[in-house]
Amino acid sequence: MSVEIARDVAALRNAVARWRAEGARIALVPTMGALHEGHLALVHEARIRAERVVMSIFVNPTQFAPNEDFAAYPRSFDRDAAAFVAAGGDLIFAPEVTEVYPPGFVTKVSLGGPATAGLEDKFRPDHFVGVATIVAKLLIMAMPDAAIFGEKDYQQLAVIRQMARDLNLEPEIVGAPTIRAADGLALSSRNVYLRPQERAKAPLLHAALERCRAAILQGAAVDTAVASARDALIEAGFAVDYVAARNAETLAPVVARENGPIRLLVAAWLGKTRLIDNIGV
Ligand code: PAF
Numbered sequence: 001m002s003v004e005i006a007r008d009v010a011a012l013r014n015a016v017a018r019w020r021a022e023g024a025r026i027a028l029v030p031t032m033g034a035l036h037e038g039h040l041a042l043v044h045e046a047r048i049r050a051e052r053v054v055m056s057i058f059v060n061p062t063q064f065a066p067n068e069d070f071a072a073y074p075r076s077f078d079r080d081a082a083a084f085v086a087a088g089g090d091l092i093f094a095p096e097v098t099e100v101y102p103p104g105f106v107t108k109v110s111l112g113g114p115a116t117a118g119l120e121d122k123f124r125p126d127h128f129v130g131v132a133t134i135v136a137k138l139l140i141m142a143m144p145d146a147a148i149f150g151e152k153d154y155q156q157l158a159v160i161r162q163m164a165r166d167l168n169l170e171p172e173i174v175g176a177p178t179i180r181a182a183d184g185l186a187l188s189s190r191n192v193y194l195r196p197q198e199r200a201k202a203p204l205l206h207a208a209l210e211r212c213r214a215a216i217l218q219g220a221a222v223d224t225a226v227a228s229a230r231d232a233l234i235e236a237g238f239a240v241d242y243v244a245a246r247n248a249e250t251l252a253p254v255v256a257r258e259n260g261p262i263r264l265l266v267a268a269w270l271g272k273t274r275l276i277d278n279i280g281v
Helices: 009-021 037-049 077-086 127-142 154-166 189-193 196-201 204-217 222-235
Strands: 004-006 026-031 052-057 091-093 146-150 172-176 239-247 262-270 273-280
Touching: 004 009, 009 026, 009 052, 009 091, 009 127, 026 037, 026 127, 037 052, 037 077, 037 146, 037 172, 052 077, 052 127, 077 091, 091 127, 127 146, 127 154, 146 154, 154 172, 154 262, 189 273, 204 222, 204 239, 204 262, 204 273, 222 239, 222 262
Parallel strands: 004 091, 026 052, 026 146, 052 091, 146 172
Antiparallel strands: 239 262, 262 273
């Protein structure tokens, strides 16, 4: 089995045009590589929707702040390519940074709504502009029928949906459920940073959300349930950026279940590793 690799936009567009001429539907799975089962579940979702599946592998520098882990971000192209082929993928788009951002590149997507909800954006101020700009570019480069994103980055998914709607971007934006390890930890390429004791503690993040959900469903006040989750995480040694109950669609704060379907979202540090997670209530 072999996979086609496109290193530039022209090669990507040639392949897509060839498949379109055959009447194929095309789905795109944007990634930064370091593939795990969560990414492969996105490929599976893509295969349900399209005859041809493209994966982009591009560690996008513009979504990392200078103090973040761009240089250290895990890169494993050969392993990723093998896993993608085994999952039934057709083409990997893996451009160099200069292909995506040639000298003189200045345009950025300007955001509001879910991008300013006070969650990730509060702690990573320029992050979503970088994400939205690369995702807009990837969608325009590949022109797929559908693009698949994980719900693990829940605010990112909301930002991308809003942008696609506002900019009349054609592809259907599809969210796919978070894949978890047996102990509940959401799969993430950054989990490799966790030291053994931290990895042992990490499932408490999901457990705290589950307990919070159960308390709300049993009638506890939303604020109280969220505060208990935060306290439990701090007690366990996490440095908490936020625990929040938000409207699942708008990401606006909710004070009661009547404020709409609730999504519980968390971001917290274990040592030098920042973990995020979310669940629906
Ligand atoms: O979720 C990710 O891996 C990235 O943010 C994305 C969507 C591929 C954009 O670089």
